[in-house]
Amino acid sequence: MIKIENLYKTFYQEKNESNILININLHIKKGELIILKGISGSGKTTLLSLIAGLDRPSQGKILIENDPISKLPDLFASQLRAKKIGMIFQHFNLFEHLSVNENVTIPLIPSTLSMKEIYKKVDKALELANITHKKSLLASRLSGGEKQRTAIARALVANPDIILCDEPTANLDKENSLLFIQTIERLHNFGKTIVIATHDPLFEDLKLKNRIIPMVNGQIVP
Amino acid sequence: MNSNFWNNAFWHFLTLQLFKERSKHLTVAIISILLLFLLSSVLFISSSIRFSLEETLEAQPDFVISRLQGGVAVPTPLSWSDELLNIYGITKVTPRVYGRYFFQPKEKSFLIVGVDFFEEQSQKNLEKLIKNIDLKSFLKDPQMLVGKGVKEYLAENFYKNEYKFLTPKGKFETIKIFKTLPKETQLIANDMIIMPIDLARNVLGYSEDEVTNISFNVPNPDEWNQINDKISALHYDLQIINKKEVKKSYQTLYNYKGGFFLILFLIVLMTFSLILYQRYNMVYSSEKRHIGLLRALGWSINDVLKLKFMETLIVIISSYIIGVFMAYVFVFILDAPLLKNIFLGGQNLQNSVEFIPVIDMATLSSIFLLYALPFITAVLIPVWRVSVSNPKEAML
Numbered sequence: 001m002i003k004i005e006n007l008y009k010t011f012y013q014e015k016n017e018s019n020i021l022i023n024i025n026l027h028i029k030k031g032e033l034i035i036l037k038g039i040s041g042s043g044k045t046t047l048l049s050l051i052a053g054l055d056r057p058s059q060g061k062i063l064i065e066n067d068p069i070s071k072l073p074d075l076f077a078s079q080l081r082a083k084k085i086g087m088i089f090q091h092f093n094l095f096e097h098l099s100v101n102e103n104v105t106i107p108l109i110p111s112t113l114s115m116k117e118i119y120k121k122v123d124k125a126l127e128l129a130n131i132t133h134k135k136s137l138l139a140s141r142l143s144g145g146e147k148q149r150t151a152i153a154r155a156l157v158a159n160p161d162i163i164l165c166d167e168p169t170a171n172l173d174k175e176n177s178l179l180f181i182q183t184i185e186r187l188h189n190f191g192k193t194i195v196i197a198t199h200d201p202l203f204e205d206l207k208l209k210n211r212i213i214p215m216v217n218g219q220i221v222p
Numbered sequence: 223m224n225s226n227f228w229n230n231a232f233w234h235f236l237t238l239q240l241f242k243e244r245s246k247h248l249t250v251a252i253i254s255i256l257l258l259f260l261l262s263s264v265l266f267i268s269s270s271i272r273f274s275l276e277e278t279l280e281a282q283p284d285f286v287i288s289r290l291q292g293g294v295a296v297p298t299p300l301s302w303s304d305e306l307l308n309i310y311g312i313t314k315v316t317p318r319v320y321g322r323y324f325f326q327p328k329e330k331s332f333l334i335v336g337v338d339f340f341e342e343q344s345q346k347n348l349e350k351l352i353k354n355i356d357l358k359s360f361l362k363d364p365q366m367l368v369g370k371g372v373k374e375y376l377a378e379n380f381y382k383n384e385y386k387f388l389t390p391k392g393k394f395e396t397i398k399i400f401k402t403l404p405k406e407t408q409l410i411a412n413d414m415i416i417m418p419i420d421l422a423r424n425v426l427g428y429s430e431d432e433v434t435n436i437s438f439n440v441p442n443p444d445e446w447n448q449i450n451d452k453i454s455a456l457h458y459d460l461q462i463i464n465k466k467e468v469k470k471s472y473q474t475l476y477n478y479k480g481g482f483f484l485i486l487f488l489i490v491l492m493t494f495s496l497i498l499y500q501r502y503n504m505v506y507s508s509e510k511r512h513i514g515l516l517r518a519l520g521w522s523i524n525d526v527l528k529l530k531f532m533e534t535l536i537v538i539i540s541s542y543i544i545g546v547f548m549a550y551v552f553v554f555i556l557d558a559p560l561l562k563n564i565f566l567g568g569q570n571l572q573n574s575v576e577f578i579p580v581i582d583m584a585t586l587s588s589i590f591l592l593y594a595l596p597f598i599t600a601v602l603i604p605v606w607r608v609s610v611s612n613p614k615e616a617m618l
């Protein structure tokens with residue numbers, strides 16, 4: 001499903017070279033649940049953004065179902081992202097001035113779907129994320145847990161095969177973090193491929209079959 | 223996925239964004255409306271003045287000669303008109319009597335123009351100026367035709383229908399108002415009184431063989447220079463002015479005033495564009511994050527640019543329509559208070575000129591281009607830069 005080969009990411013700042021990712025090689029199979037574990041600055045978020053095609057690697061490649069997302073022109077990379085990847089962020093990243101409902105429609109706006117079809121999909125995603133009852137509320141008026149559920153609904157609305165989560169529980173209390181984990185378990189049961197970048201110990205106790213990949217200083221620890 | 227971006231969902235989201243972020247757009251729209259209002263008002267006034275000038279000057283004779291001694295205008299001998307008639311190519315020679323009449327104690331003055339109504343050309347000119355004028359009843363009594371400014375001034379300070387002029391001989395000459403001159407001629411004829419030539423001589427103190435100047439036409443424009451030279455050589459104290467020069471001097475005056483405003487506008491527009499550019503260039507963190515987020519959610523750079531372009535275009539077009547409409551009402555319905563005084567001056571009579579609605583597509587397109595291009599550029603370049611370079615913003 002996701003193939004990462006000889007991946008490097010280097011940033012340059014005033015002639016200083018900083019290696020964020022060093023020789024990453026990783027194969028993620030369809031339906032797998034991957035936990036990228038590591039402290040802040042270990043390169044987890046950069047790796048996720050490269051998988052999502054939001055940034056380009058300095059060296060190496062990333063294939064999503066054999067499509068080299070890291071080398072595709074912007075238009076095709078965006079199309080691939082819209083179809084196959086759903087993202088959940090640490091800070092939820094909702095449009096605060098829009099309602100829950102409206103936030104969830106955003107990934108489908110550039111599609112060819114009509115508003116009627118879009119709302120059908122939105123309703124389904126809201127139901128899956130258990131946030132239907134708040135759908136008319138402005139995002140700015142939601143609690144942390146509700147914001148997270150809205151973000152989950154937005155990530156699911158295009159029915160993507162891959163879900164990338166960047167520190168999804170960093171801004172949640174324990175109760176909401178556990179609720180999030182339950183939702184992830186449910187999605188995993190639906191056969192979604194899930195990659196979670198986190199340093200939250202709660203994920204170590206997952207009952208589900210998962211693979212923990214520790215990262216230190218931009219490298220995968222064997 | 224992007225093959226048909228211009229579908230319902232896009233427009234739905236666009237209107238939603240505009241509505242939900244209306245306070246952000248409203249500030250920009252209000253400043254834009256004010257700028258457009260100012261620019262459109264100045265251009266409308268200029269176009270209207272140019273139109274009125276052309277209309278009025280078109281009916282004027284091609285040349286006017288007068289006598290100038292020691293740099294001061296003195297009465298012109300009537301006999302000069304016979305000399306003009308002997309020059310081949312000259313037609314419609316018309317001796318004219320006019321001068322300023324001062325009203326005490328307010329120190330206002332009107333321009334009195336005497337016309338020989340028994341002369342065929344003068345009759346035609348007058349009929350051109352005032353359609354359906356009944357010359358017989360006009361000439362029956364001592365009567366005059368007055369500009370709108372004169373009419374208002376007399377009604378306010380003296381009598382509505384007549385005025386008693388004090389002649390240089392110390393006698394009173396009562397003259398009735400026959401009609402008001404049409405509004406198309408107001409730019410030049412606002413403070414004008416037209417009366418039969420003999421009455422004008424009485425009021426202004428001219429003798430029977432004197433006139434103020436003599437007008438004539440030269441139908442072949444190729445002969446203008448040649449005739450100009452011939453006539454200048456007739457008398458050392460003869461001054462000759464042609465219609466083109468008069469037109470040019472008026473146009474220079476109003477273009478100067480219009481140009482002054484245009485430069486002011488451009489400075490303001492540049493400042494506004496710079497502020498906009500800076501605003502979007504700094505792209506405050508929320509905007510940066512929004513763009514990055516849209517990209518993370520599957521929007522391409524083109525999709526983001528289309529959204530921002532359409533948002534900007536809607537703000538631009540609505541501001542343009544409102545600004546131009548407000549300027550139209552201000553200039554053509556309210557008669558441009560304040561601005562009118564700057565353009566026309568108000569030293570003598572209160573200038574009661576009404577602007578005739580003249581709107582040409584060139585003016586409207588110039589306004590749009592002068593405003594829209596810097597605006598769109600100032601917004602889209604920074605947005606494009608953020609879309610291209612910062613899709614990761616959403617991840618941070």
